Amino acid sequence: MDYNPTQIIRMCALGMEDEVLKSRTIWMCSSCVTCTTRCPMEIDVAGVMDILKEMAVERGIECPEPNTKRFHDIFMGIVRARGRMNEPMLFGHYKLRTKSFMDDMEIGKEMMKKMKIKYSPKVKGHKEVRKIIDKAGPKI
Amino acid sequence: MTETKTAAKRFAYYPGCSLKSSGGEYDHSTRAALKHIGVELTEIPDWVCCGASSAHNLSHELALALPLKTLILAEPVGLDVLAPCAACYNRLKVAETSVAQDPDVKKRMEEIVEKPFGGSIKTVNILDALEQIGLGETRARVVKPLAGLKAVCYYGCLLTRPPKKLTGSDPDNPTGMDNLLAVLGAEPKFWSYKTDCCGAGHAMARSDVVKTLVGKLRESAEEAGAEAIVTACPMCHANIDMRQETEPGNRMPVFFITELMGLAFGLPQAQSWLKKHLVDPLPLLKKLNLL
Numbered sequence: 001m002d003y004n005p006t007q008i009i010r011m012c013a014l015g016m017e018d019e020v021l022k023s024r025t026i027w028m029c030s031s032c033v034t035c036t037t038r039c040p041m042e043i044d045v046a047g048v049m050d051i052l053k054e055m056a057v058e059r060g061i062e063c064p065e066p067n068t069k070r071f072h073d074i075f076m077g078i079v080r081a082r083g084r085m086n087e088p089m090l091f092g093h094y095k096l097r098t099k100s101f102m103d104d105m106e107i108g109k110e111m112m113k114k115m116k117i118k119y120s121p122k123v124k125g126h127k128e129v130r131k132i133i134d135k136a137g138p139k140i
Numbered sequence: 141m142t143e144t145k146t147a148a149k150r151f152a153y154y155p156g157c158s159l160k161s162s163g164g165e166y167d168h169s170t171r172a173a174l175k176h177i178g179v180e181l182t183e184i185p186d187w188v189c190c191g192a193s194s195a196h197n198l199s200h201e202l203a204l205a206l207p208l209k210t211l212i213l214a215e216p217v218g219l220d221v222l223a224p225c226a227a228c229y230n231r232l233k234v235a236e237t238s239v240a241q242d243p244d245v246k247k248r249m250e251e252i253v254e255k256p257f258g259g260s261i262k263t264v265n266i267l268d269a270l271e272q273i274g275l276g277e278t279r280a281r282v283v284k285p286l287a288g289l290k291a292v293c294y295y296g297c298l299l300t301r302p303p304k305k306l307t308g309s310d311p312d313n314p315t316g317m318d319n320l321l322a323v324l325g326a327e328p329k330f331w332s333y334k335t336d337c338c339g340a341g342h343a344m345a346r347s348d349v350v351k352t353l354v355g356k357l358r359e360s361a362e363e364a365g366a367e368a369i370v371t372a373c374p375m376c377h378a379n380i381d382m383r384q385e386t387e388p389g390n391r392m393p394v395f396f397i398t399e400l401m402g403l404a405f406g407l408p409q410a411q412s413w414l415k416k417h418l419v420d421p422l423p424l425l426k427k428l429n430l431l
Contacts, residue, residue: 028349031196032337033301037311044302050196050203057198067345075194079206083188085157094344104347107382110418111162118161124186125213128254132209135252137199 001025005035005045012048021056025049027065057138067098077140080133083123091117149273152219152261153181154210156190156228163225163374165413169398170224170266176405177277179269181222184214190223190231193341204245205252207235211263212255220262222269224398226373229265230298230306236263237305265299266372266398267316268307275323283406285325288428291368291395292331292361293317296376300335311335317397321370324404331364333357338379347383354383358392367424369394381418393421403430 002024003011011020020026026049035045056063063069074093078086091108095101111117123129133140159167174181187210189195196203211232214221223229239246240259250256270278300311309316312335318328338357339350357380361369369392371377380394394417402410403425411431414421425431 028342028346030297030337030340030342030349031193032297032340034297034335034337037301037303046302047200050200053197054199065345068342071341071345072194072197075192076198079189079194085161085189085192087157087161091344098345107418114416114418116162116164116416118164120157120160123188125188128209129188129206131254132205132252133202136202136205138202 001028005029005049008052009043009045009048012052020052021059021061022064023052024064026052026056027063027068054138067100070094070097073140076133076138080130080140081122081126082120083126083129084120086120087117088119149178149269150180150182150219151222151264151269152214152217153183154187154190154214154221154223154228154232155183156187156223156225157192158225158227158374162378165399165416166224166374166377166396169396169402169410169413172407172409173398173401173405174269176402176407177273177281179273182217182219184210184217184221186213188213190225190228192227192231195231197341201248201252203231204235204238205249207231208239208249208257209253209255211236211261212253212257215258215261218261220264222264222266224266224372225375226265226296226298227375229263232263233265233307234302234305264307267299267309267320270320271316275319278320278401279323282324282404284404284430286321286400286404286428286430287325289326289368289400289425289430290329290366291321291326291370292329292364292366293321293334293397294338294357294361294369294371294376294380294394295335296371296373297335297337297340299372317370317372320397321400324400326400329361329364329366331360331366333360338376339383340375340379343375343379343383350379350383351385354379355385358384358386361392366392368392368421370397370400371395372397384419391419393417393419393424395421 191206
């Protein structure tokens with residue numbers, strides 16, 4: 001996090017688009033929504049973080065947390081194709097795209113041993129999901 | 141209080157993608173526990189992804205449209221929707237209240253989904269559902285009270301926030317799970333991390349963040365005098381189960397609340413759920429004579 005959330009909101013109010021949209025902060029936000037819940041000025045801070053991410057992507061700004069962005073893109077790509085998430089595909093694609101096979105090897109092995117990861121089917125209405133994603137964004 | 145009234149309660153069931161895969165224990169224990177108290181669950185045919193973390197991270201419209209699609213699919217059956225996964229519950233509930241609170245949002249979402257939503261069904265989480273049915277129905281079926289199990293209830297972020305869009309649990313000190321745990325005979329310990337984030341969706345791309353936050357949760361649970369953590373979210377469960385950094389023999393087990401219901405009800409299949417955990421909870425349960 002390069003700026004704290006209070007700074008991000010103040011920078012928005014001051015029109016500091018460049019700094020805000022290029023920040024790492026907006027991508028480090030875990031959307032726990034504690035900020036929105038507590039803000040005495042009733043600003044939906046978590047909502048603002050989301051919109052800033054959307055704007056940054058729209059403007060083609062390179063994401064300072066590339067693996068985070070890759071994760072979301074892969075996730076939505078699978079949902080767009082199948083209507084639901086498919087964990088084997090998510091983990092497989094993510095590991096390939098980020099070249100991080102060696103990370104989490106132990107956990108991966110345990111999960112396989114216990115047969116925790118299942119292959120989920122394509123949903124009958126997956127074409128409708130594709131239409132929804134294509135209409136509402138993001139561009140995949 | 142009459143505890144023998146048959147709670148013929150029915151819900152439309154939305155397991156969500158996690159419960160159909162790595163969160164399988166939560167699905168199985170929820171179905172079994174609810175069946176045991178006389179609740180009928182009908183899985184929504186052809187339900188779709190709720191959007192989880194990635195939808196709202198990339199598109200605020202998609203974040204509402206996707207879960208609304210499932211609510212629209214469920215509406216004709218006319219039953220309230222039970223979503224045990226905290227994230228799915230949150231996405232569905234926020235979509236439901238957003239369109240109810242703002243007609244412009246409703247119009248735009250119906251445009252995207254190309255179908256109308258009548259707003260006649262409500263989304264509930266597992267704690268809401270059990271409260272609606274009446275905790276007496278749960279209490280009446282406890283045959284093996286979880287005596288001696290000191291645990292903290294971990295609600296995480298999504299069961300209670302943002303409060304304006306959800307069903308009213310206190311976002312700072314919710315008590316639904318604590319009450320339920322007490323009904324099961326266990327000892328809920330008070331702690332100040334009930335709703336502190338575990339790192340959530342950062343699990344894959346920034347697991348260092350999750351490890352730090354999970355470390356804080358585990359330390360606080362210990363300080364509170366707990367030997368286990370109880371949760372109602374498959375993401376929180378996975379993070380706590382898989383990202384503790386103490387030595388393998390020294391990790392705190394984490395339960396789904398419905399797994400504990402199954403144990404307290406004496407359901408024979410309860411152990412099969414627990415075997416799926418990475419941090420083995422059986423030694424603790426054996427020590428307390430709860431198996």
